[in-house]
Amino acid sequence: MNILALDLGTSSVRGLVLDEDTQPVPGALARRKVSLAVGDDGTGTLEGPVYLACLVECLDELAEFGHLRDVGLVAVSGQWHSVVPLDAAGEPLGPALTWLDTRPVPPASAAGPADPDDYHQRTGTWWHRGYWSVRLPWLREQTGGRVARFAGVAEYVLGQLLDEAPMSISQASGTGLLDLRSLAWDEEALALAGARPGELPELAPLQWRGRLRPDSAKRWPALAGVGWTAVVGDGGASNVGSGCADPSRAAVTVGTSAAVRLMQRVPAGQEMPRLPERLWRYRVDHDHVVTGAAYSCGGNLFSWASRELRLPAGAELDAALALVPPGGGRPADPRYGGDRPPGLAPAGSGELRGLSFGTTAVDILAGLMQGLCGLVARDLEVLESTVDRQVSVVLGGGAMAASIWWRQAFAAALAPRAVSHQRNPEIGATGAALVALGRFEVAVELADISRTDELISPTTTGRPRPQYPS
DSSP, rough: OEEEEEEOOSSEEEEEEEEEEEEEEEEEEEEEEEEEOOOOEEEEEEEEHHHHHHHHHHHHHHHHTTTTTTTTEEEEOSSOOOOOEOOTTSSSOOEEEEETOOOOOOOOOOOOOOHHHHHHHHHHHHTTSSSSHHHHHHHHHHHHOOOOOEEEEEHHHTTBBOOOBBBOOHHHHHTTOTTTTTTTOOOOHHHHHHTTSSSSSOBBBBBBOOOHHHHHHHSGGGGOOOOEEEEEHHHHHHHHHTTSSSSEEEEESSSSEEEEEEEEETTTOOOOOOOOOOOOOESSSSSSSEEEESSSSHHHHHHHHHHTTTTTOHHHHHHHHSSSSSSOOOEEEEETTTTOOOOOOOOTTEEEEEOTTTTHHHHHHHHHHHHHHHHHHHHHHHHHHHTTTTOOEEESHHHHHHHHHHHHHHHTTTTTOOOEEEEEEOOHHHHHHHHHHHHGGGGGOOOOEEEEGGGTTTTTOHHHHHOOOO
């Protein structure tokens, strides 16, 4: 039996087919880039119908080349935190807010949680613009109160294809409205969100399976009758796909954004380990949680610098970065997109310092990349306090695969911890498949991990010394 693994990300939609051992079937990968609307005012949105079209095109491409013929299960990794307002017919009333959007503000009359720490421990989140507790009232005001219900991007697009699309426990935890222990909507969070009956998605029960609607099954007959498993939040899926499915390993994932996360087994109903003030916690499934910190900067820094600074590409850029030792570059605050929870810095908080006439575009890029390394190192130390020991680290994500220098910089910033690199670029989709199959115990064995120090380029020797040092 093959598995169709879908990754409903922020910057792209991807579909790939894995064999029964969750190894990629050669050539069975379809990808469509997603266009995000971003602005200096904190806008970070995508259009739901356009996003749906990207997913349909991926499925059409895989079907055209016969890759769906032997699929017996569909697993999905979906972006956390997104929300789209829908009318009574299920059509979007506006664009979907992604994690990148920093515009929502609490209603002026709202006072917030009665006990912020207890709220944080129950939901794993804060009363913050990044969560539905603040986003729903703001969207209701923006749409003139015409909202019939709310959905995440994953629930919206799957609702167009499947007979039903309830929200998984994993996705619900990313809204900030879920009690992580009871796995029910949190009453206080609902009150803060002003959520009315019927406005929120139904929660998917344990072992839920969806099926294609008749019109969808006619379009993709190979998938007719095939079960679709509940969506796994992208961060949790990435941890499993990176081989970081237990507390001994932390995953540092750098895709469009970045995060550092540690996964633990905490079944529903069991008391949660205490959550440090600056960390969040979400559900991977009914039995596992993931704790960590996330950042609005990641591969988007690389993309911005490449575009605006007209950097060289490929081997030429690698050679130029090799002259900048890890820890080098110009001092920089990489928070171009502002803070993700719990921080409140707005979009446009990025800074570059120490510039001179000798500063190069590569110096600036290296400083931005090094700036993210520093943020991760700070939060990893807090994360380790939850397990009372130093952990090893696995680097993963598209940006990590693309830059050997960034991997080296992370290894230096996170020393003396053992730092490895996950070479599989599809960790989210692979992780979702492993969760769907319940193969947490083999995630480490299946992970394509190499030691970061084995990848260090021999040309990384630092800049040439000036002939007449001052």
